[in-house]
Amino acid sequence: MKIGIVSASTRINRISHRIALSLNKELEQRKQNPQLIDLKEWDLPVFEERIDRLENPEKRLLDLKNLLLDCEAFIFLSPEYNGAIASGLKNFMDLYAKEPFMHKPIGVATGSTGAMGGIRAAYQLQQNILTIHGLPHPRMLTVGRMHEVLNEDGEVLEEAFGNTQAKFLDLFLDFAQRFES
Ligand SMILES: Cc1cc2nc3c(=O)[nH]c(=O)nc-3n(C[C@H](O)[C@H](O)[C@H](O)COP(=O)(O)O)c2cc1C
Numbered sequence: 001m002k003i004g005i006v007s008a009s010t011r012i013n014r015i016s017h018r019i020a021l022s023l024n025k026e027l028e029q030r031k032q033n034p035q036l037i038d039l040k041e042w043d044l045p046v047f048e049e050r051i052d053r054l055e056n057p058e059k060r061l062l063d064l065k066n067l068l069l070d071c072e073a074f075i076f077l078s079p080e081y082n083g084a085i086a087s088g089l090k091n092f093m094d095l096y097a098k099e100p101f102m103h104k105p106i107g108v109a110t111g112s113t114g115a116m117g118g119i120r121a122a123y124q125l126q127q128n129i130l131t132i133h134g135l136p137h138p139r140m141l142t143v144g145r146m147h148e149v150l151n152e153d154g155e156v157l158e159e160a161f162g163n164t165q166a167k168f169l170d171l172f173l174d175f176a177q178r179f180e181s
Contacts, residue, residue, distance in 0.1 A: 001173070001180060002033045004071035008078045008089035009111075010040040015147050016079040016111035021154025023075055023109065023141075026169055035071060037064070039088050047094045061095070068100035073176040074134070075107040076125060080118030085110075085125050097132035105176040106134040107168070109141040117142030137175050141168040 005027075007020035020036060027034040042064060051057055051065055078085040093101075106129045110118030122140045129136040141164070143149065149161035156162040 001176060002035060002070060002072050003027060003176070004035045004037050004068060004074045006037045006039065006074060006076045006089070006092065008039050008076070008086040008092065010086065010088050011079070014040070014079075015113065016077060016143075018150040018152065018154045019109055019111050019141070019143050019146060020077045022150055022156060022165065023077070023154075023169070025154055026165060030169065030173070032173070035067065037067065039092055044088070044092060044095060047091050050097075051095055052099075065096060065100060068096055071100070071104070072180060073105040073107075073172075074101070075109055075172070076129070077109040077111070078118065078121050078125060080110055080112045080116075080121035083120045085121045085128065089125075090128070093128060093132055101129070101132045101134040103179070104134055105137060105172070105179055107137045107139075107141070107172040107176075109143070109168075111143040111146040113145065113147050115144045117144035117146075135179070137172050139168055139171045141165060 005020050009016035024034045024036050078089045108122050108125045110122040112118040119142050122142050126136040149158045
């Protein structure tokens with residue numbers, strides 16, 4: 001299954017991106033077809049208008065739209081900043097919604113260096129996903145102390161976290177595969 005992992009961890013010396021790397025590895029091991037969509041690399045412009053209403057959108061913006069249209073499901077990964085999702089993720093959703101996300105399963109993953117794992121951002125993100133007509137999975141992956149449970153390459157350092165992530169993916173894939181065409 002082609003699953004877009006949208007990483008909204010764009011900060012200098014970012015840490016939450018490790019979660020995206022780890023999910024990517026796990027999905028590959030499970031013989032899925034993850035597509036890591038790193039918003040730091042895409043460097044999207046600050047929102048001016050929806051992609052379909054831009055007069056002359058850059059080709060690379062249309063390339064990303066096509067990549068998104070091709071994905072059958074997504075996992076959105078965001079750090080929690082000031083009790084909210086990363087603004088880059090909101091910017092991304094505002095630019096591309098709703099067509100590429102319509103009626104597609106979308107998993108929520110958030111991270112923080114504190115104990116709470118970005119739970120406020122996670123609940124917000126579920127609401128945002130509904131608004132763009134995606135189907136948020138009820139089980140969210142909220143990763144606390146993420147700098148301790150994952151290394152820079154997204155390798156799992158704590159077994160308990162590995163089990164939590166595996167359970168999240170078990171449930172998400174079960175859900176997402178029900179929508180496979
Ligand atoms: C602007 C800013 C706001 C933050 N707000 C929160 C917050 O609301 N809740 C939280 O648990 N951690 C917060 N933190 C700490 C982050 O969990 C930590 O910096 C983490 O590494 C951010 O993810 P990133 O490395 O992918 O940017 C904040 C960090 C920054 C830079």
